[in-house]
Amino acid sequence: MSDLVRFGISLEKDLLDKFDALIRRRKYTNRSEAIRDLIRQELLKKEWEEDREIAGAITYIYDHHQRDLLNKIIDVQHDFQDVIQSSQHIHIDHHTCLEIVAVKGNSRAVSSLADTLKAIKGVKHGALSVSGTGKIK
Numbered sequence: 597m598s599d600l601v602r603f604g605i606s607l608e609k610d611l612l613d614k615f616d617a618l619i620r621r622r623k624y625t626n627r628s629e630a631i632r633d634l635i636r637q638e639l640l641k642k643e644w645e646e647d648r649e650i651a652g653a654i655t656y657i658y659d660h661h662q663r664d665l666l667n668k669i670i671d672v673q674h675d676f677q678d679v680i681q682s683s684q685h686i687h688i689d690h691h692t693c694l695e696i697v698a699v700k701g702n703s704r705a706v707s708s709l710a711d712t713l714k715a716i717k718g719v720k721h722g723a724l725s726v727s728g729t730g731k732i733k
């Protein structure tokens with residue numbers, strides 16, 4: 597772990613009260629951890645904007661009975677094989693499948709894959725969750 601540095605922050609009481617209420621709702625045990633997470637989020641956003649390498653997961657559901665849908669999804673996954681690390685298929689019920697695709701690559705390629713999958717007719721609730729690659733401590 598890198599060295600811890602302490603620093604003070606001055607801000608209006610109203611703003612601090614709102615921040616404290618927010619971090620209580622989000623289950624943070626102290627302000628430091630909440631501020632650390634905010635900073636990490638901003639750094640991750642910057643990596644995203646600069647098309648740096650990111651990692652995450654794309655999740656979506658679909659009805660596997662829908663004609664040609666499975667083939668289209670598989671075609672797209674093959675087109676992005678350099679970005680896809682693994683995928684997991686879960687049968688939710690008789691019709692519905694859930695897929696979780698683990699991804700690692702430049703943010704532009706990862707978001708292009710997520711957008712392409714979400715745009716396939718019949719793919720529902722597509723979402724990309726980004727976790728970074730762990731370089732931001």
Ligand code: NI
Binds near residue numbers: 660685686688693
């Ligand atoms: Ni299935």
